[in-house]
Amino acid sequence: MIKNYFKIAWRSLRKHKGFTLINVPGLSLGFGCSILIFLFVQYHLEFDNFHKNADRIYRFNTEEHRDIVDYEAAVPPGFANAFKQDYDYAEIVAKSADRDNWLITIEYGSEKKQLKADIAFTEADFFKIFNYPLVNGTNDAPILEPNTALITQSLAKRMFGDENPLNQDFVLENNRTIRITGVLQDIPKTSLTQAQMFISFETLKGYDDFLASEGWGGINSSLHCYALMRPNQDIGLIEEQLKSYVQKFRPNSKNVHHYKVQPLSEIHFDERYSGGIDPKTLGFFL
Numbered sequence: 001m002i003k004n005y006f007k008i009a010w011r012s013l014r015k016h017k018g019f020t021l022i023n024v025p026g027l028s029l030g031f032g033c034s035i036l037i038f039l040f041v042q043y044h045l046e047f048d049n050f051h052k053n054a055d056r057i058y059r060f061n062t063e064e065h066r067d068i069v070d071y072e073a074a075v076p077p078g079f080a081n082a083f084k085q086d087y088d089y090a091e092i093v094a095k096s097a098d099r100d101n102w103l104i105t106i107e108y109g110s111e112k113k114q115l116k117a118d119i120a121f122t123e124a125d126f127f128k129i130f131n132y133p134l135v136n137g138t139n140d141a142p143i144l145e146p147n148t149a150l151i152t153q154s155l156a157k158r159m160f161g162d163e164n165p166l167n168q169d170f171v172l173e174n175n176r177t178i179r180i181t182g183v184l185q186d187i188p189k190t191s192l193t194q195a196q197m198f199i200s201f202e203t204l205k206g207y208d209d210f211l212a213s214e215g216w217g218g219i220n221s222s223l224h225c226y227a228l229m230r231p232n233q234d235i236g237l238i239e240e241q242l243k244s245y246v247q248k249f250r251p252n253s254k255n256v257h258h259y260k261v262q263p264l265s266e267i268h269f270d271e272r273y274s275g276g277i278d279p280k281t282l283g284f285f286l
Helices: 002-015 017-045 079-086 153-160 201-206 235-242 244-249 279-285
Strands: 057-065 069-072 090-108 111-122 134-137 148-152 169-172 176-184 197-200 223-229 256-263
Touching: 017 279, 079 090, 079 223, 079 244, 090 153, 090 201, 111 153, 111 201, 148 153, 153 176, 176 201, 197 201, 235 244, 235 256, 244 256
Parallel strands: 111 197, 148 176
Antiparallel strands: 057 069, 057 223, 057 256, 090 111, 090 169, 090 223, 134 176, 148 197, 169 176
16 A cells, blocks of 8 residues: 555656656755754753753853943952852852963973863862763872873873873973873863863963962953852842952952853853853744
Protein backbone atom coordinates (compact mmCIF):
# COMPACT_ATOMS: atom_id res chain seq x y z
CA MET A 1 0.00 0.00 0.00
CA ILE A 2 2.70 2.49 0.99
CA LYS A 3 4.65 1.61 -2.15
CA ASN A 4 1.62 2.54 -4.23
CA TYR A 5 1.38 5.90 -2.49
CA PHE A 6 4.97 6.67 -3.47
CA LYS A 7 4.27 5.66 -7.08
CA ILE A 8 1.23 7.93 -7.26
CA ALA A 9 3.16 10.82 -5.72
CA TRP A 10 6.04 10.35 -8.15
CA ARG A 11 3.72 10.28 -11.16
CA SER A 12 1.98 13.42 -9.91
CA LEU A 13 5.29 15.23 -9.50
CA ARG A 14 6.38 14.24 -13.01
CA LYS A 15 3.08 15.27 -14.50
CA HIS A 16 3.10 18.72 -12.88
CA LYS A 17 6.74 19.65 -13.43
CA GLY A 18 6.27 23.39 -12.95
CA PHE A 19 4.55 22.82 -9.64
CA THR A 20 7.31 20.43 -8.62
CA LEU A 21 10.16 22.79 -9.58
CA ILE A 22 8.63 25.53 -7.43
CA ASN A 23 7.34 23.68 -4.40
CA VAL A 24 9.87 20.91 -3.76
CA PRO A 25 12.93 23.25 -3.60
CA GLY A 26 10.83 25.72 -1.61
CA LEU A 27 9.83 23.05 0.88
CA SER A 28 13.44 21.84 1.14
CA LEU A 29 14.68 25.39 1.70
CA GLY A 30 12.03 25.92 4.35
CA PHE A 31 13.06 22.77 6.21
CA GLY A 32 16.74 23.68 5.95
CA CYS A 33 16.20 27.23 7.22
CA SER A 34 14.04 25.96 10.07
CA ILE A 35 16.76 23.56 11.19
CA LEU A 36 19.42 26.29 11.05
CA ILE A 37 17.24 28.69 13.04
CA PHE A 38 16.53 25.98 15.60
CA LEU A 39 20.26 25.29 16.03
CA PHE A 40 20.97 29.04 16.28
CA VAL A 41 18.34 29.55 19.01
CA GLN A 42 19.38 26.39 20.86
CA TYR A 43 23.02 27.56 20.90
CA HIS A 44 22.16 30.86 22.57
CA LEU A 45 19.69 29.37 25.05
CA GLU A 46 22.31 26.87 26.28
CA PHE A 47 24.78 29.52 27.49
CA ASP A 48 26.14 28.70 30.96
CA ASN A 49 23.28 26.37 31.88
CA PHE A 50 25.70 23.47 32.48
CA HIS A 51 27.00 24.76 35.83
CA LYS A 52 25.80 22.83 38.87
CA ASN A 53 24.51 25.90 40.74
CA ALA A 54 23.78 28.13 37.74
CA ASP A 55 20.66 29.57 39.38
CA ARG A 56 22.76 30.93 42.29
CA ILE A 57 25.69 32.34 40.30
CA TYR A 58 25.84 36.11 39.90
CA ARG A 59 28.22 38.69 38.48
CA PHE A 60 28.76 42.14 39.98
CA ASN A 61 28.52 44.98 37.46
CA THR A 62 28.93 48.73 37.65
CA GLU A 63 26.84 51.56 36.28
CA GLU A 64 29.09 54.62 36.03
CA HIS A 65 26.98 57.77 36.24
CA ARG A 66 28.63 60.86 34.77
CA ASP A 67 27.21 63.07 32.01
CA ILE A 68 26.17 59.74 30.52
CA VAL A 69 25.75 56.28 31.99
CA ASP A 70 28.39 53.66 31.16
CA TYR A 71 27.78 49.98 31.82
CA GLU A 72 30.78 47.89 32.90
CA ALA A 73 30.79 44.15 33.53
CA ALA A 74 33.41 44.85 36.18
CA VAL A 75 33.98 46.35 39.63
CA PRO A 76 36.93 48.05 41.35
CA PRO A 77 39.71 45.68 42.48
CA GLY A 78 38.84 46.12 46.16
CA PHE A 79 35.18 45.19 45.74
CA ALA A 80 35.43 41.39 46.11
CA ASN A 81 37.24 41.32 49.45
CA ALA A 82 35.12 44.17 50.83
CA PHE A 83 31.93 42.30 49.95
CA LYS A 84 33.21 39.09 51.54
CA GLN A 85 34.16 40.91 54.75
CA ASP A 86 31.06 43.10 55.06
CA TYR A 87 28.22 40.77 54.05
CA ASP A 88 27.18 37.16 54.35
CA TYR A 89 24.95 36.96 51.29
CA ALA A 90 27.34 34.77 49.32
CA GLU A 91 28.90 31.38 49.99
CA ILE A 92 31.82 32.11 47.66
CA VAL A 93 33.17 35.24 45.97
CA ALA A 94 36.02 35.18 43.44
CA LYS A 95 37.79 37.52 41.03
CA SER A 96 39.01 36.88 37.51
CA ALA A 97 41.02 39.13 35.17
CA ASP A 98 41.00 38.31 31.45
CA ARG A 99 43.89 38.87 29.05
CA ASP A 100 43.65 38.05 25.35
CA ASN A 101 46.35 36.78 23.03
CA TRP A 102 49.26 36.61 25.49
CA LEU A 103 52.61 35.19 24.49
CA ILE A 104 53.65 31.77 25.76
CA THR A 105 57.25 30.58 25.38
CA ILE A 106 58.30 26.97 25.92
CA GLU A 107 62.00 26.16 25.97
CA TYR A 108 63.42 22.80 24.95
CA GLY A 109 67.14 23.12 25.70
CA SER A 110 68.39 25.57 23.09
CA GLU A 111 65.09 25.53 21.15
CA LYS A 112 62.04 27.70 21.73
CA LYS A 113 58.39 27.27 20.85
CA GLN A 114 56.13 30.33 20.98
CA LEU A 115 52.37 30.64 20.68
CA LYS A 116 49.58 32.88 21.90
CA ALA A 117 46.49 32.13 23.99
CA ASP A 118 43.65 33.80 25.87
CA ILE A 119 44.25 33.61 29.61
CA ALA A 120 42.56 34.52 32.89
CA PHE A 121 44.11 35.28 36.26
CA THR A 122 41.69 33.65 38.69
CA GLU A 123 41.32 33.05 42.39
CA ALA A 124 41.08 29.37 43.32
CA ASP A 125 37.46 29.79 44.50
CA PHE A 126 36.51 30.57 40.90
CA PHE A 127 36.45 26.80 40.32
CA LYS A 128 34.10 26.32 43.26
CA ILE A 129 31.60 28.65 41.60
CA PHE A 130 31.89 27.38 38.02
CA ASN A 131 32.11 23.77 36.81
CA TYR A 132 35.17 23.38 34.61
CA PRO A 133 36.31 19.81 35.36
CA LEU A 134 39.91 18.69 35.58
CA VAL A 135 40.94 15.71 33.48
CA ASN A 136 44.49 15.61 34.81
CA GLY A 137 45.88 17.03 38.05
CA THR A 138 44.74 17.55 41.62
CA ASN A 139 41.32 18.83 42.66
CA ASP A 140 42.69 20.30 45.91
CA ALA A 141 42.87 24.04 45.16
CA PRO A 142 45.15 23.47 42.16
CA ILE A 143 46.00 27.14 41.49
CA LEU A 144 46.40 28.54 44.98
CA GLU A 145 50.14 28.98 44.63
CA PRO A 146 51.65 31.93 42.74
CA ASN A 147 53.06 31.20 39.28
CA THR A 148 50.93 28.11 38.70
CA ALA A 149 48.34 27.50 35.99
CA LEU A 150 45.65 25.22 34.62
CA ILE A 151 45.37 24.79 30.87
CA THR A 152 42.73 23.26 28.63
CA GLN A 153 43.23 20.01 26.74
CA SER A 154 43.43 21.82 23.40
CA LEU A 155 46.07 24.25 24.64
CA ALA A 156 48.04 21.39 26.21
CA LYS A 157 48.12 19.73 22.78
CA ARG A 158 49.32 22.94 21.14
CA MET A 159 52.01 23.48 23.75
CA PHE A 160 53.36 19.99 24.31
CA GLY A 161 51.89 17.68 21.71
CA ASP A 162 51.47 14.19 23.17
CA GLU A 163 53.83 14.90 26.08
CA ASN A 164 52.39 15.03 29.62
CA PRO A 165 51.96 18.75 30.47
CA LEU A 166 51.81 18.33 34.26
CA ASN A 167 54.64 20.14 36.09
CA GLN A 168 55.94 21.53 32.81
CA ASP A 169 57.17 25.13 32.82
CA PHE A 170 56.68 27.97 30.35
CA VAL A 171 57.40 31.70 30.27
CA LEU A 172 54.45 34.10 30.09
CA GLU A 173 54.86 37.38 28.18
CA ASN A 174 58.66 37.12 28.53
CA ASN A 175 58.15 37.98 32.19
CA ARG A 176 58.09 35.01 34.52
CA THR A 177 58.07 31.23 34.62
CA ILE A 178 54.74 29.49 35.22
CA ARG A 179 54.25 25.84 36.16
CA ILE A 180 51.27 23.76 34.96
CA THR A 181 49.47 21.94 37.77
CA GLY A 182 46.43 20.59 35.93
CA VAL A 183 44.59 20.11 32.65
CA LEU A 184 40.94 21.08 32.22
CA GLN A 185 38.36 19.78 29.83
CA ASP A 186 37.99 22.18 26.91
CA ILE A 187 35.71 25.06 27.83
CA PRO A 188 32.29 24.75 26.11
CA LYS A 189 31.59 27.29 23.39
CA THR A 190 28.43 28.18 25.31
CA SER A 191 30.43 29.46 28.29
CA LEU A 192 30.85 33.03 29.50
CA THR A 193 34.54 32.31 30.04
CA GLN A 194 36.57 31.37 26.96
CA ALA A 195 40.07 31.41 28.46
CA GLN A 196 42.41 28.60 27.50
CA MET A 197 44.62 29.08 30.54
CA PHE A 198 43.84 29.97 34.17
CA ILE A 199 46.69 31.39 36.24
CA SER A 200 46.81 32.00 39.99
CA PHE A 201 45.47 35.47 40.76
CA GLU A 202 48.50 36.13 42.95
CA THR A 203 50.63 36.00 39.82
CA LEU A 204 48.86 39.09 38.48
CA LYS A 205 51.00 41.26 40.77
CA GLY A 206 53.86 40.75 38.36
CA TYR A 207 51.87 42.15 35.45
CA ASP A 208 49.36 44.76 36.65
CA ASP A 209 49.69 46.51 40.02
CA PHE A 210 46.25 48.14 39.82
CA LEU A 211 44.26 44.99 39.06
CA ALA A 212 46.13 43.08 41.75
CA SER A 213 45.51 45.80 44.35
CA GLU A 214 42.60 46.52 46.69
CA GLY A 215 42.04 49.92 45.12
CA TRP A 216 38.77 51.74 44.43
CA GLY A 217 40.08 54.50 42.17
CA GLY A 218 38.68 53.09 38.95
CA ILE A 219 37.50 50.13 36.92
CA ASN A 220 39.21 47.95 34.36
CA SER A 221 36.76 46.13 32.09
CA SER A 222 38.84 42.94 32.24
CA LEU A 223 38.38 42.46 36.01
CA HIS A 224 35.25 40.49 36.88
CA CYS A 225 33.80 39.47 40.22
CA TYR A 226 31.46 36.50 40.65
CA ALA A 227 29.52 35.11 43.60
CA LEU A 228 27.74 31.91 44.48
CA MET A 229 24.89 33.36 46.52
CA ARG A 230 23.24 31.58 49.39
CA PRO A 231 19.76 30.26 48.52
CA ASN A 232 16.78 32.63 48.36
CA GLN A 233 18.64 35.94 48.49
CA ASP A 234 16.88 39.25 47.83
CA ILE A 235 19.04 40.77 45.08
CA GLY A 236 17.26 44.12 45.31
CA LEU A 237 18.17 44.32 49.01
CA ILE A 238 21.80 43.47 48.26
CA GLU A 239 22.02 46.25 45.65
CA GLU A 240 20.50 48.66 48.16
CA GLN A 241 23.16 47.70 50.71
CA LEU A 242 25.93 48.23 48.13
CA LYS A 243 25.01 51.90 47.77
CA SER A 244 26.98 52.52 50.97
CA TYR A 245 30.21 51.63 49.16
CA VAL A 246 30.05 54.83 47.11
CA GLN A 247 30.34 57.06 50.18
CA LYS A 248 32.68 54.67 51.97
CA PHE A 249 35.24 54.16 49.21
CA ARG A 250 34.62 56.89 46.60
CA PRO A 251 33.25 59.93 48.50
CA ASN A 252 34.86 62.59 46.32
CA SER A 253 34.50 61.03 42.88
CA LYS A 254 32.29 62.73 40.29
CA ASN A 255 32.04 59.37 38.56
CA VAL A 256 29.30 57.90 40.74
CA HIS A 257 29.15 54.11 40.87
CA HIS A 258 26.00 52.02 41.15
CA TYR A 259 26.90 48.38 41.80
CA LYS A 260 24.53 45.84 40.30
CA VAL A 261 24.08 42.11 40.86
CA GLN A 262 23.29 40.20 37.66
CA PRO A 263 22.17 36.54 37.42
CA LEU A 264 24.34 34.31 35.27
CA SER A 265 21.30 33.43 33.16
CA GLU A 266 20.95 37.07 32.01
CA ILE A 267 24.58 37.86 31.16
CA HIS A 268 24.62 36.48 27.62
CA PHE A 269 21.43 38.40 26.76
CA ASP A 270 22.35 41.83 28.15
CA GLU A 271 23.94 43.98 25.41
CA ARG A 272 24.62 46.79 27.87
CA TYR A 273 27.36 44.61 29.33
CA SER A 274 28.59 43.21 25.99
CA GLY A 275 26.19 40.28 25.98
CA GLY A 276 26.06 37.95 23.01
CA ILE A 277 22.57 38.68 21.68
CA ASP A 278 19.53 40.83 22.37
CA PRO A 279 16.55 38.74 23.61
CA LYS A 280 14.34 40.59 21.09
CA THR A 281 16.50 39.28 18.26
CA LEU A 282 16.24 35.75 19.63
CA GLY A 283 12.47 36.18 19.98
CA PHE A 284 12.27 37.25 16.34
CA PHE A 285 14.00 34.06 15.18
CA LEU A 286 11.77 31.97 17.43
